[in-house]
Amino acid sequence: MASGSGRYLRYLLVTFFIFAVLYFISSSSKPREHLQTASDIIREQNEKWRGYYDQTTAPSAGATEGHHPKASSQPAPPTSPNTVAGLPNAAADGPRMNATFVTLARNSDIWEIARSIRQVEDRFNHRYNYDWVFLNDMPFDDTFINITTSLVSGKTKYGEIEKEHWSFPDFIDQDKAKKVREDMAARKIIYGDSVSYRHMCRFESGFFFRQPLMNEYEWYWRVEPSIELFCDVHYDPFKYMADHKKKYSFVLSLYEYAETVPTLWDSVKKFMKTHPEHIAQDNSLAFLSDDGGDSYNHCHFWSNFEIGNLNWLRSPAYLDFFESLDRDGGFFYERWGDAPVHSIAAGLLLQKEEIHFFNDIAYYHVPFTHCPTGEQTRLDLKCHCNPKDNFDWKGYSCTSRWFDINGLKKPDGYEAEMD
Ligand SMILES: Nc1nc2c(ncn2[C@@H]2O[C@H](COP(=O)(O)OP(=O)(O)OP(=O)(O)O)[C@@H](O)[C@H]2O)c(=O)[nH]1
Numbered sequence: 001m002a003s004g005s006g007r008y009l010r011y012l013l014v015t016f017f018i019f020a021v022l023y024f025i026s027s028s029s030k031p032r033e034h035l036q037t038a039s040d041i042i043r044e045q046n047e048k049w050r051g052y053y054d055q056t057t058a059p060s061a062g063a064t065e066g067h068h069p070k071a072s073s074q075p076a077p078p079t080s081p082n083t084v085a086g087l088p089n090a091a092a093d094g095p096r097m098n099a100t101f102v103t104l105a106r107n108s109d110i111w112e113i114a115r116s117i118r119q120v121e122d123r124f125n126h127r128y129n130y131d132w133v134f135l136n137d138m139p140f141d142d143t144f145i146n147i148t149t150s151l152v153s154g155k156t157k158y159g160e161i162e163k164e165h166w167s168f169p170d171f172i173d174q175d176k177a178k179k180v181r182e183d184m185a186a187r188k189i190i191y192g193d194s195v196s197y198r199h200m201c202r203f204e205s206g207f208f209f210r211q212p213l214m215n216e217y218e219w220y221w222r223v224e225p226s227i228e229l230f231c232d233v234h235y236d237p238f239k240y241m242a243d244h245k246k247k248y249s250f251v252l253s254l255y256e257y258a259e260t261v262p263t264l265w266d267s268v269k270k271f272m273k274t275h276p277e278h279i280a281q282d283n284s285l286a287f288l289s290d291d292g293g294d295s296y297n298h299c300h301f302w303s304n305f306e307i308g309n310l311n312w313l314r315s316p317a318y319l320d321f322f323e324s325l326d327r328d329g330g331f332f333y334e335r336w337g338d339a340p341v342h343s344i345a346a347g348l349l350l351q352k353e354e355i356h357f358f359n360d361i362a363y364y365h366v367p368f369t370h371c372p373t374g375e376q377t378r379l380d381l382k383c384h385c386n387p388k389d390n391f392d393w394k395g396y397s398c399t400s401r402w403f404d405i406n407g408l409k410k411p412d413g414y415e416a417e418m419d
């Protein structure tokens with residue numbers, strides 16, 4: 001049952017509709033008469049912009065001589081540099097350390113590593129010009145070499161890893177290893193079915209620091225593809241490490257997937273028993289174990305970022321440690337990562353004070369962010385990370401534990417970032 005006002009509304013709507021249709025037909029009929037091609041449209045746009053350009057630039061004499069031959073015949077006014085006092089030197093003062101960046105990568109990682117390099121250069125290395133060593137289990141191609149060479153301000157070096165450092169050692173039972181991969185694949189464990197990931201983890205655990213190219217250096221900074229640096233690094237972290245007697249460092253820590261390392265701690269305990277001489281007096285066992293060394297709590301430093309001392313990794317203590325673990329086969333019979341391996345070594349073989357947490361190096365590797373705690377630090381260092389993304393004080397991070405076992409005071413403002 002339509003009321004009077006309802007009918008009135010209906011007439012209004014119908015009238016409006018008729019006008020709308022008429023308008024649509026009249027306004028769209030012209031372009032439809034001759035269909036424009038894409039190049040017509042582009043030409044039209046170009047002309048429009050050229051017209052705009054002429055209008056805005058032609059009257060101001062000499063302003064754009066180089067770009068615009070038609071502009072004017074009057075001579076350009078003289079120009080002079082507007083010198084600003086107090087800008088920092090383009091290059092940092094002081095000595096350089098015997099140090100290099102190091103990246104393990106495939107040729108196909110080129111654009112992801114290019115992104116990482118650009119950030120490291122912009123935030124730090126353009127003032128320090130440290131070298132960069134690239135390692136690969138295959139020869140690097142020209143594209144990879146050309147692009148990385150152009151991006152790095154220091155020297156670049158490219159090494160091909162020898163077969164022995166990227167293959168199954170002879171003491172590994174390959175059938176057994178294959179069954180493990182099938183089983184892990186069925187259980188959907190990340191990288192559980194991958195052979196190359198295992199070679200990668202074993203290489204990073206035991207071999208990267210003794211490649212011929214790496215033997216030329218004492219310090220390294222590991223960089224992976226697709227990482228981000230969110231703050232300026234205004235000082236030389238290598239020199240900081242040397243001056244403060246540090247051997248290993250981290251920005252993020254977390255718990256390892258237990259399924260990938262079920263017998264790693266057994267292997268570690270065996271090593272501790274056979275090589276008590278390598279265990280540091282004031283070690284960080286409490287970071288790794290909640291029961292005095294009986295079991296592993298799965299805490300580790302996230303090794304896709306590392307600044308560390310190569311001579312420590314090349315020391316008898318570390319080499320004995322790696323050799324002992326390697327013999328137990330867990331790189332292939334399980335899926336031991338280089339992160340827990342490096343971390344346990346640092347935790348047991350180094351003095352507590354030899355491990356450093358870089359609060360001021362802001363870092364991202366999917367899926368975790370370390371954004372410095374402390375607003376003043378973030379402002380001073382021109383950080384562009386969201387402090388809410390900082391992982392340090394969240395439940396799955398081990399960094400709080402690190403502060404506790406070292407009796408360190410947590411940075412101001414950490415409570416606000418706990419969840
Ligand atoms: N040359 C070479 N490099 C590899 C290979 N697999 C991995 N890498 C490199 O090893 C590093 C680690 O590999 P990623 O694929 O980044 O592993 P990820 O997903 O970061 O590993 P998680 O941090 O454990 O999650 C990166 O620098 C890779 O470029 C490989 O088969 N050959």
Ligand SMILES: *[C@@H]1O[C@H](CO)[C@@H](O)[C@H](O)[C@H]1NC(C)=O
Nearest residue numbers: 141142143144145146147149
């Ligand atoms: C790499 O650079 C070299 C030397 O400049 C050049 O001859 C070559 O064509 C480049 N290769 C690629 C794939 O860019």
Ligand SMILES: *[C@@H]1O[C@H](CO)[C@@H](O)[C@H](O)[C@H]1NC(C)=O
Nearest residue numbers: 098099215216217218219311
């Ligand atoms: C740098 O360190 C390596 C390893 O310790 C050493 O062999 C090399 O001689 C050092 N280079 C310089 C210039 O000191």
Ligand SMILES: [Mg+2]
Nearest residue numbers: 224225304365
């Ligand atoms: Mg990675």
